[in-house]
Amino acid sequence: MNKRILIVDDSFYMRTMLKNMLTDAGYDVVGEAANGQQALEMAVATNPDLITLDVILPDNTGLDVLKGIRQQQPDAKVVMCSAVGQETIVNEAIENGALAYIVKPFSEERVLEIVGSALQGDGSPA
């Protein structure tokens, strides 16, 4: 069974790129959310093994979405996606239970490395 991943990012381009990287590596991308509300709903509906979460979203901050997800699904594994210069938000996210963060622009190796190690403990991707 492939690991199932939910992507949360408000940019279609970013979601597509991330999705391609992850599916190429043998993960199942089970959903793509473009805002915080969708993210919370889809996290429940798809119950993914991992969520990649952008820190800036149109309706909410990634940090609030992270808190919301952790509240409704305490075991959820979340990896934050951020650009350079957002270290404060990232630190706060880690304190709130995010497992790791990926810095944009993504390098494929880095994404797979971080996603892989965040998922570790219960199997490999393919």
Added chain:
Amino acid sequence: MTAREQEYRELFMAEALEYYDAMSRHLSELERNPQDVAALNELFRLMHNLKANARAMGFVDMGEVAHKMETLFGQIRSNERTFTGSLVPLTFRAVDILGNMIRAVGSGQEAVDAKSLLENLEHLIKGEEIVETSAPQTEDEAESDAARKLELSDLVYIPVKKLDNLLNLVGELVIDRDRILTLAAELGHPALQATARHLFRISDDLQYSVMDVRLVGAGVLLNKFPRVVRDVAAAENKQVELTLAGQDVQIDRNVLQLITDALLHIVRNAVSHGLEDPAARQAAGKPAAGKLLITALTERDDVLIQVQDDGRGINTEAVRRKAVRQGMLTADAAAALDEQEVWALLFEPGFSMAEQITDISGRGVGLDVVKLAIDSLGGRLRVNSELGKGTTFTLVLPTSIAVKGALLIELDERAYAVPLLHTDTVLALPNDQIFAVGGLLMTRIQDENIPLVPLQQLLYSEGDEPLPRATRADLPPDAGLHQILVVSYNNRRLGLLIDRFLRQQNIVVKSLSKPLDTIDLFGGVTLLGNGQLCLVLDVPALTRLFLAKRP
């Protein structure tokens, strides 16, 4: 540029132009009301996204302008500065220049010079005054600038759901069109007939245009395989030289989606079972790296996707033995099967050749999953193999799933449709070309014995009892010619005795809804021009029923 790079570029462009429009809008809002927090937040977010996307694409200057703008809007947001003074016209100009940069990406023009803009933005961020460098615009420049701002993107992104809906509507239209054609012919009114013919042409064009919109290059799927193959090869200690071809072959996006898992299975199978490890290859006089070729090509109305390896080939005898050992058939029956029939066993449920379950393939899931996916599309799976030379799997897929070519046949005054994908030959045979072997009627085509069975027996027989044993005495002495439709499924041919052939026609297949969807001899239903309902025969299901019930 690779197909994927091209795809990313188009996605980037479409989204960036959207951002540009939204930026211009929010900037005007902010100018009207500098306290508009929503507009400010949006500007910050859009600059942030454009920065990240531009950097991912390698557009350094665009990323830098967006980055500085994001910083500026961040400062305004945290009340370090206000949206007033020289900052206002500069942000407008910066957005215009971003727009020019985005459009330059699309038209392949040379990059826009952003040097003075970047310097000025840097001054502003540091709290210094800006340096005015650009000459005032002439009237012409202002006009062409205004025209450019009104330019709309040439690309439209459409959710697949909307296209599905459109295609369904076209399907309904085609059915009504056929009815009108039939009615016009019955009424014999010349003007009505002419209009009906025109309607036919127009709706035909419409149908193909809608189908065309749904087509994507096969590369969308094929380009995912280099990575998959690399991973499987690494896990299995194999060396694989992968070649892709035919990425531009057009195919319905939904067909591609439905075969993704099947193709993945076949490719993994080819690497882990088909190709030998480097030592074994060298011992067999082959180069250490195995060759794997994934090709998409068109053949008439179908799209073929082939996975070809130069590995060990299928050991037909081993498959025979394995099938007997797994209790699928008796040793005698297995011995009577020809090569193609033995290979077909690979796609039977529960059959697996894996001696040891590896991490990548095997795991008890056999090629039957592949077969199921292809069947559900009305496609076919072909296999060809030569021991020691390699194996080729071919998926034969419909270009589009909505409209299928079908042969209409009649049985007991009722019309049935058989998808052309599964029809092999049409025969009209006199009694003396039909013989009986082991309780089955047979005929011989091209050195192959084809079993014949009345379609009526398959459709009407209930329960699990085998079909009645047939002898030549069952054939009426003066029957004239028997109409036989030879269908093929999984390399097996079967002759169906029917009453008569009606015609060939394009049909729009609708799936059966509940509770009829459990009747698995029918793949769906279609409406004929005369308004008559016509069941679509499911050839794979009929073949399986025949095999289960053969006397």
